[in-house]
Amino acid sequence: MLLCLTANHQNASFDLLEKLSFGAPQAASALVSENTLIDGAVVLATCNRFEAYLDVDASSASGAVDATVASMSAASGVDATELRSAVTLLTGEDVVGHLFAVTSGLESVVVGEDEISGQVRRSLEHARAVGTSSSDLERLFQRATQTSRGVKAGTALGGAGRSLVRLALEMAASRILDWSATRVLIVGTGQYAATTVAALRDRGAVDLRVYSPSGRGEAFAAKYGLRLETHLADGVTDADLLITCTSAMAVDASAFRDAQRRMVIDLGLPRNVDPVVGSLAGVELLDLETISLHAPIEELNAASDARALVGDAAARFVAERSVEPAIVALRGHIFQVLDAELGRARDRGASEETQAALRHLASVLLHGPSVRARELALEGRGDEFTAGIEAVYGVEAATPAELGTEEPGLHSA
Known part of the structure; x- marks a missing residue:
């Protein structure tokens, strides 16, 4: 289950x-x-x-x-x-x-x-x-x-460009007059950092530096053509925009050695920036909670189409899963018969080529019923397939309870 x-x-x-x-x-x-x-x-x-x-x-x-x-x-x-x-x-x-x-x-x-x-x-x-x-x-x-x-x-x-990173930069854009003249420090070297680099360059940012608490900054800087910062406080002092996306707390108030006006975007969870930083003179802090409050309204038609596709895919998966016990039972029966026949064939001196042909034939014979079982399941008629193999072959599929598909009185929170 x-x-x-x-x-x-x-x-x-x-x-x-x-x-x-x-x-x-x-x-x-x-x-x-x-x-x-x-x-x-x-x-x-x-x-x-x-x-x-x-x-x-x-x-x-x-x-x-x-x-x-x-x-x-x-x-x-x-x-x-x-x-x-x-x-x-x-x-x-x-x-x-x-x-x-x-x-x-x-x-x-x-x-x-x-x-x-x-x-x-x-x-x-x-x-x-x-x-x-x-x-x-x-x-x-x-x-x-x-x-x-x-x-x-x-x-x-x-469409390209849907991400939390891009939403954060869109929110910051009203405070940044010229992206090409903005000095940006990225703290972190994971997937979010790579996404951040791409999003910044799409906006025209060229002065990009990286600092890594884990020591992976040099390789990341070389890969993406960034300048490496080896001291966090120096990097913060030189930056107009600080973006953090690492796996642990990386920046506290001590990194801000002057009252220069800066934008700080904290994309980390756990948070990377001490919330106290947001109260420092000249510093504006955008964290995940703030960003989420300003998420754009979804495009209704696109989201509706997507939910329809998701619903269809989920229904297919559930339907296929419902007839899987019957398919497994049929395969088990056919291969049990096949093993017995292969044993007799070997006793009669059958070649490996003959045995391989028998195995292939069994797989071919199983393919059609397996496809049909899933088609019937999508039509809500999977029980007909289960009843059919029991009637024709005398095999019984496992019950839903045996496969863990029943839901014994659980309730959502």
Whole structure:
């Protein structure tokens, strides 16, 4: 059974999201390895949302939710009661539609943003690396990525330049008279930093410098043609615009050694800039919370088209999943018969070529029924396929409960 615990910028404070982003992803490994109720977990923590996708046994779903809340609470320092009240619980089909919408940028501060699909992909890669993914979560996340590509290709949301970075620069533009004369310091060298460089150059900025708290600044500067700053305070003193996008607190008030007028944009979560900086003379601070309040209204037609595509993709995924037990049962039956025939063929001296031909024939014979099963499922007739293979072959597909697709009385927060 698929579950999702979700909190985002619309229903949770940025302070809570910040704490979760720091500790929650590291908690997934222990959550799965130490808890028999949970078969898999993928945690997505971004600047404006927290998501924990779980693959659990349907009969113990409530216990799995409690265990996840306890684990994420301990790892992030968020009170368990506060966390449970902040997250929304999604189950079954709702999980599919939600992830597809998230990955396509439909739930972001900037609708259709570019970065989220990569963040979703990296969250799955992290789950693989720490051993917390599962076959159901793999299929779900891979299909979500495919859906995101389809939305970008098939709707106006696929236009270039949708990102939190670009929204922040648009907000800062009213204070910056000439981008070509603006001295910019970027703190950080990750994907957001690369996006920031591209967005700044699109606006005409040419004096770009980079400082890296992690020591990766030299390679980043060489790759993107930037000037390297080796001392943060010196870089801040020389900059008109400071943009931070790293993984930890990087800038406090001590870095500002004069009262020069500056714009500071903090894109980090956890936050990179001490909020006290915003009270310094001459400094204007834009952080994620401020930026989110000024997010543009989504283009209604584009978003509507995109949601229709996401809905169709989610329905196909759910339908295909509903007949998967029957397809698996049929494949198991056919290959059991095939193994017996291959054994007899070997006893009669059949060549490897003959055995390979038999295996190929079995696969060909299975292809048509598998395709038809998914077509019937999309028409709401998947049960006819299940009944058919039971009647013709005498094989029984696993029940929804055995595959963990039932939803035993769970309710969203």
